[in-house]
Amino acid sequence: MTLPLSLLVLESVLLVFTILLLLDSIKEGRSRSRLLVEIQRAAKTFTRLEYFLAVVDSMADAGREVAGLISGRFPSGTDRKRTKDIVNSIEKAGKAGVNVKYILPRFHDRLYIGCLYSNVGAEVRYSSCPTLHDLRYTLVDDGVTIIGVPEGTGEKEATKKGYKIISEGLNSVLREHFNNCWGHATPYAEYLREVIRETKATPRQLALELKIDEKDLEKFYKDI
Secondary structure, eight states, rough: OOOHHHHHHHHHHHHHHHHHHHHHHHOOOOHHHHHHHHHHHHHHHHHHHHHEEEHHHHHTTTTSEEEOOOOOOOTTTTTHHHHHHHHHHHHHHHHTTTTEEEEESSSSHHHHHHHHHTTTOEEEEOOOTTTTOEEEEEEEEEEEEEEEEEEESSTTTEEEEEEEEEEHHHHHHHHHHHHHHHHEEEEEHHHHHHHHHOOOOOOOHHHHHHHHHHHHGGGGGOOO
């Protein structure tokens, strides 16, 4: 199977998965039909760059809460600037009184992003939810949903495309999924301490491995 065909199949599976969630959650037939039409009209395919821009722009318009379920991969190349833009957006949103929360996979190499986001005020947790690797989204307040589609199957695949959908129904369904994962997830500080205990590495060793500033790690060693 060629890569383009694999991506098409994966996108189709994700869309089917979303529709199944909607069908299961919305019992009223008329409301369900209206919602599906709304999604069909609102959905627009984004490139990787447009996906990040959509996230940043939507966060700037947030009034209450931003909740993201993301891959949290270490940024490289042009992704470094995109990550910096998101960090700045998180900081601005926090100063404006917006609650920002993120769920990342429980992998050691995802602690770098967790550190960046935590340092600017986001609440970060780590989860082993089975859908975390191929279902990525950002929820802005109660109406905006930005869905990220990975390049292929696998735990470390980057987000390739995205969809911005304005729909209270879809937002509500995915928020329920987010809250369920959030309730079983491990807070950033707790997960980092787990890693420290497991690896028994010094702050310098762990800083080199995780590419995190040593000063950001030292405070977590006090309670170990």
